[in-house]
Amino acid sequence: MVRSAESDVPDLPVTLEARGIFHMTKDETDESIAAFAKAAEQPNASALAHYGLAVMRFHQARQTDGITPELLLELESRLVSSLETNARFTPAAARLAEVYRRMDGGRTDRALTVSRIAVALEPDNTDYRLLEARILRESGQQDEAQAIVRREADAMTSQGAARLNHLCWQGALWGFAETVLASCDQAVGQQPDNSAFLDSRGVARALTGDLEGALADLRSALSGEGAEDWTEELRSIREAWVAELAQGKNPFAENGHVALAENPLHDGVGWLR
Numbered sequence: 001m002v003r004s005a006e007s008d009v010p011d012l013p014v015t016l017e018a019r020g021i022f023h024m025t026k027d028e029t030d031e032s033i034a035a036f037a038k039a040a041e042q043p044n045a046s047a048l049a050h051y052g053l054a055v056m057r058f059h060q061a062r063q064t065d066g067i068t069p070e071l072l073l074e075l076e077s078r079l080v081s082s083l084e085t086n087a088r089f090t091p092a093a094a095r096l097a098e099v100y101r102r103m104d105g106g107r108t109d110r111a112l113t114v115s116r117i118a119v120a121l122e123p124d125n126t127d128y129r130l131l132e133a134r135i136l137r138e139s140g141q142q143d144e145a146q147a148i149v150r151r152e153a154d155a156m157t158s159q160g161a162a163r164l165n166h167l168c169w170q171g172a173l174w175g176f177a178e179t180v181l182a183s184c185d186q187a188v189g190q191q192p193d194n195s196a197f198l199d200s201r202g203v204a205r206a207l208t209g210d211l212e213g214a215l216a217d218l219r220s221a222l223s224g225e226g227a228e229d230w231t232e233e234l235r236s237i238r239e240a241w242v243a244e245l246a247q248g249k250n251p252f253a254e255n256g257h258v259a260l261a262e263n264p265l266h267d268g269v270g271w272l273r
Contacts, residue, residue, distance in 0.1 A: 013042045013049060020052045029063070032056045040078070047086035054078035054095065067102065075099045094118040094128050101135050108139040126152060126167055134174040149176045153183050161190035161197060169200040177207035188217075195224030199238065206245065206252055215245040 016039035023032035033056045039049035054075045061071050076099050082092035093114050100111035112135050118128040129152050136145035149171055156167050164187035171180030184201035191197055202217030218241055221227060227235075241251040 011038070011042070013039050013044060013046060016042070017046065017048050017052060020049075020056070024052075024056060029056060029060050033060060040081075045081075045085065047082040047089040047092060050078045050082035050085065051089065051092045051095070054082070054092075069104065072099055072103050076103075088121055090118050090121040090125075090128070093121065094131060097131060097135065101138065108135065111135045112139070126156075126163070127170060130167075130170050130174055130176075133176065137175055146176070146179055149179045153180055156183055157186065161187045161194070164190070165194075165197045165200050168197075168204055172200065172204040172207055177204040180204065181208060191225075193220075193225045195221045195227040195230070198224050202241075203252075206241070206250055209250070211245055211248065211250055215242065218242050218245065 016035050020032045020035035020039060023029075023035060033053065036049055036053035036056055039045060040053050042049070057071065057078070058067070058075060061067050076096065079092045079096040079099060082089055083096065086092075097111045097115035097118065100107040100114060112132065115128065115132040115135055119125070119132055122128055129148055133145040133148040133152075136142075136148070152167060153171075156164055164183045168180050168184035168187055171177065171183070181201075181204050184197075184204045187197045188194070188201050198217045198221035202214045202221060205211075205217060206214035218238055222235065222238055222242070230238075244251045
């Protein structure tokens, strides 16, 4: 369908956007960037065109030269253009907050303001609430940050295992492992053999200093339900963690959650969701 549309109307904005998404799903980064860039040049470019280009440029940088101050300024411009086109395009607001929190020079207030716009637009989105909490924690407002995560964890108690696990992983990833550990336990309690849930709780346990619990969970995760679908990279990373834990070492001792949050496995392509 996309291939046919390319030959029929190659410069139609919606076709260019579809092409950008198509190439993104195929991990064809350069082709995706080219399509989104051409879409963003159109007079009637949509919010998605600017947003998609920002997402893929971020992804490209993560895989090559890294995130530079110059790139952050470029991403800021693209995401601002996306929001100017559609002020209610929530993913662009959330990603702009991510950009501001990475910038030097006191952009915390901007990051917090934009993250709260995302929360206001989608109040039920856990990721946006956790992003607000992360920005607060990084700016020294620890109590307020913890309060947000606790409220989110309390609201999750009656949710299904998948949502509990998402909170467990994201909370651990962003520095709130102790606060979300009960959610991790609830997710594993509902599906005790699920490799993804055991993996999340294992990481959270390691981050809280429970090395024996982390070792047990991560060992079980490697042979649990769904582990056969893990990539070779994912498995090798977990096996390295298990080896360190078996020696009484914490694989996150030096950088804690930061080692995970800035890990290539936490990738920019997820921004397109």
